[in-house]
Amino acid sequence: MTPGAGLHSARVAWRHSLRFRLSLMYTLGALLITAVIGFGITAYLLGQMNRQFDTRLAERAEAVADRFTSGTQDIGKRLPANNIYTAVLTEDNRVLAVSASLRTDTGRDFKFGDEFPYAHHASFDILDVPLRSTIRPVPEYGLVWVALPETDLVVARNSAARALLLSLLVAPLLLLLLGWLVGQRMLAGLGDAAELADRIDPSRSLATLPLPEREDEVHRLLTAINRLLVRIEAGQQREKQLLGQIVHELGAPLTVLKASLSSAGERTGDPEVMRAALVADELTFTTQDLMQLARGQLEMKLVWHFIPAQTLRARLDRLVSGVQFEGDWTGGILCDPDRLTQALRNLLANARRHAGVDGTVSCRLDETPEWLTFTVRDSGPGLPPELGERIFDPFVSGAGSSGLGLSVSRQIAVMHGGNLVGGNHFSAGGVVAGAEFLLTIPGAALGEDEEDELLEEVPA
Structure with missing residues (x-):
């Protein structure tokens, strides 16, 4: 779901609407003024009618009295x-x-x-x-x-009271409707700007919001938001430039280190040197990912090979120590070996980090005709429930890491046509027993001749 989908699928509730609050305050204010003026005018008119009645009564009394005094x-x-x-x-x-x-x-x-x-x-x-x-x-x-x-005076008094009561009942409804319609028109620019702002993708260029023609409070607010977006984009550009410079400075030494360790491992056969060469190789991939991220998006290209699952297992065993490999590793895998190794290595390294030295980390491979599923489990504290899917966002980490590994691993799985999901596994008593990640990619589905041909291209 896109960020703006929630705004389109469910509008702001009326009780939380600024338009409704403005209409309500306008209605209450107008009602108060109408009531005060209405009561004042009614009291004045009834007073005038009372005085006129008393004058008429006095005139009648004077007329009757004059009939006696005049003889x-x-x-x-x-x-x-x-x-x-x-x-x-x-x-x-x-x-x-x-x-x-x-x-x-x-x-x-x-x-x-x-x-x-x-x-x-x-x-x-x-x-x-x-x-x-x-x-x-x-x-x-x-x-x-x-x-x-x-x-007549009583009838007039009752009529005035009914008219005043009716106006106090009908006027608020009409004023509220009028205020709502006027508010809808006056705040339309703000609502449109909110929808546009909600659709802004921070990973792309932060386009400024269109300004209304009238220079009112909404215009000033949107102008301030545009200035903020410009400052945010400038800050992002500076961060990307800094990240790119750092990665560039690390790239050259890592390349030399990788070549030296590979040469030393081939020459001496020392397993520790060969392990260090693999680590340097993974660091090279990480720096390349950071470079792509600094350019604005994480892009990778896959080089497809059909390799034995045992080859992948051996590479992972050298990269992360103490992993328990389970399942069926006798088949073949159609993948980019370097990228799939990188994805699984990130998962296993995170698992080892959270499980600790004395904890357990396992990697199980299950194969069906359609899918290969790698299940990585650890005995650590599990994933923080408040992070949810954000655990796969770049630079979001549950504890202690850069937060880039899981994001890269999911992208590698998606580029292979699969996916990566995470959660927790539980003990028999329903207690969290650690984190669990499932990385799936499509099965090879090759015939025997094709499999033998590809196996000849990849040394064991």
Whole structure:
């Protein structure tokens, strides 16, 4: 899976999305402002309506009082019928006269001199109709009591409350949707840049990210990231140059050392000298791998031969001491002998390093018509579980080594058409008994004539 596949297969969860957080904060802020303004306007309008109602009530009371003081209305006559309730009272709230509508709607027979029951109530209900009343003094007569229905005011108050509640419920949803859409548009450049950055391969050239046309915060962020990428690429180039210089300085002495040890081994037959010559040969391969790595990628070329498995076993036995060889080593192997030796030598050397001097290291060869499988086991502590597949990345090591050997070994196996996998093997009790690597390459699948012809080309 490529580095950017995770970003394409599963988008950022909404609760972790910057766009959602911005939309939510925008919505909460707008909701707070809407609530404050809405409550303020509603309170102001209802206050104005209350004042207008009180003014209307006072005007009605003044009009009724004027009818007595102007002499145009005789107290003995019934008060005119209208949509208000009126009554004339004494100073101590005794009934002098009441309107017919008040008698009819309350169902009470107000008699002259009775105590008026509504004199001390500013708001009350008659027939489930809310009323508000006021009292005005009338010289020489007493008091005028007037009440008006405030049904319209109650309806307006309830309507305003419902409208405000509805706006507080609907507005956040609309604002959140609007904020999400606006955020999607405004942060689109940042999202695209994140996908491009996620697809950057550090092993290749670090291309800079495209900048948006608008010079906003996203533009400044991407500019800073581009400057960082330029600095990283410059640092990588310096590291590659330094690595190349080191490998170049080591190459010449190793070549001379390899030739001298090979000549001395052929001349004296000393096994220790011959072993040292093989080690120098492996170091030469390692320096070549480092040189390829310094150039930007690890490239190797294979030279195919068909060799007896015993030949490979003998070379490994000389390179790494104390290895227990198991399985069937009587067949032949179609491979690049030097590279396959290098791959298995890296595995065995790592196994010996982790197992220690007193530990055990084994190499087992199993053959099927399609595959050859080399199983390298040790009795060490096993592979660190937190590394996982990263153990095959260049310069990643479980302990103590350069971390290049396993990466090179896997590439050699892949170039042969096989693979290299690693893990731990366990004892009967389920306890980690050490590390285990399986290197597989395709079988030779040659006929007898072809096998004899190739064996003649390779000395035993």
